[in-house]
Amino acid sequence: MKKWLLYLCVALLIVLPLSACSQEKVETINLAEVTHSIFYAPLYVAMAEGFFEEEGLDVKLTTTWGGDKTMTALLSDGADIALVGSETSIYVHAQGSNDPIINFAQLTQTDGTFLVSREKIDDFEWEQLKDSTFLGQRKGGMPQMVGEFVLKEHGIDPQTDLELIQNVDFANIPSAFASGTGDFVQLFEPTASIFEKEGTGHIVASFGTESGKVPYTTFMSKQSFLDENEEAAKKFTTAIYKAQQWVQEKSVKEIAESIAPQFEDTELELIETVVQRYKEQGSFATDPILDVEEWENLQNIMDEAGELPMRVDHETLVNTSFAEEVSSK
Structure with missing residues (x-):
């Protein structure tokens, strides 16, 4: 009996640390999306095909319905990362934020x-x-x-x-x-x-x-979050890039079948039609890099609409380091 207890104790000493390590490898990311649309197909592919899981991330998705509500969620720490239009980061910057909102990965590159x-x-x-x-x-x-x-x-x-x-x-x-x-x-x-x-x-x-091309919706977060969770941000960007490549390589039918659980009330044939439209007009970014030309086009559109509070340099509110690193592999 004593011998059996000894074996049990040894087994627990081995298994428990391994279990703890396994749990530590999974990090939860709270993600707020501005709307729920087939326009964001690569995001849903990353979830459905297990790309976030491969990177040790558990992404909790919430739809916040509107740029103002999405940014409020991010600023109040109701979300770690937001998927929303890049213009919102400029608005926050113009108000003099001490913790700027940084665009670090682009998902779509046209209007949707x-x-x-x-x-x-x-x-x-x-x-x-x-x-x-x-x-x-x-x-x-x-x-x-x-x-x-x-x-x-x-x-x-x-x-x-x-x-x-x-x-x-x-x-x-x-x-x-x-x-x-x-x-x-x-x-x-x-x-x-x-x-x-x-x-x-x-x-x-x-x-x-x-x-034309514009950073229509990007993943963004507070500078402080990126500083404190650099590895998690890189893993998140890696999963998005895998999904972007997957979407480029797969057929419209395969993409539609992958994201169909996100749109239970929409017929598969209709999802295919929408995916086809977005693919044909190049809406899905092929990599997560938000370049200078797209950033300037964004500000030109804002300026034309009379909504640009101030011109902001690309390097001030855009961090392409994660996107460039994962895209070069």
Whole structure:
């Protein structure tokens, strides 16, 4: 009996430290996303295909519905990392933050919204928006700024040539259009395609193809978090890069099947249609590097919309060290 107890004690001495080490290797990351969209397919692929797990990370995802709410979550430590438009980091910087918000990995590189018309239009021309009611996105947010930028590129003044509605909360824009507000609306997927299938609206143009490359949504965090969790940030970026490469290599069907559990109420065929749209217009970034040209294009769009509080150098709010390191392997 004593011999058996001795063996048990020895076994516990061996197993318990190993168990503790195993637990230490898994780090929880609280991630807040600004909306839940097929536009963020590489993120969901990283979760579904186990790329975060391979890096020893347990990512807890929360949808915070809107740039202001997402940034509030990050600033109040309700999230470790936020997936949101890069413009939000500039707004925080302009307010004089002592702990700047740093963009460290890019997920999408074009606008992800589509112009949806209430009536079916076979040969759409941008001029048809004149004298219409346009249900836009939140003022100061990336979707709205890109929307106004594209309208101006087509000779439309969003303030005088149409009735621009901007006072609807981000999460309520689809339901507002469905209930009869607006002749046109700017929507993310899969909502745009769902509306088209239901006959609620019709996709007539893509803001992504019209606006060019821009760091539309990036992963960002407080400087203090990155300083204190450098290894975790690098592992997170590695998992995202693996997913970006996976998305580039796999078929639309394979991508759709991977992310389908994130969109249980959306038919697989519809998910495939949306993924195809985003792949064709190059919305999914092929690596997590946010370069200087994209950063400047972002600020040009903000400036055109009258929402740029100040010009900020790329190196001030962008850290590409993690992205460059994992992309070079």
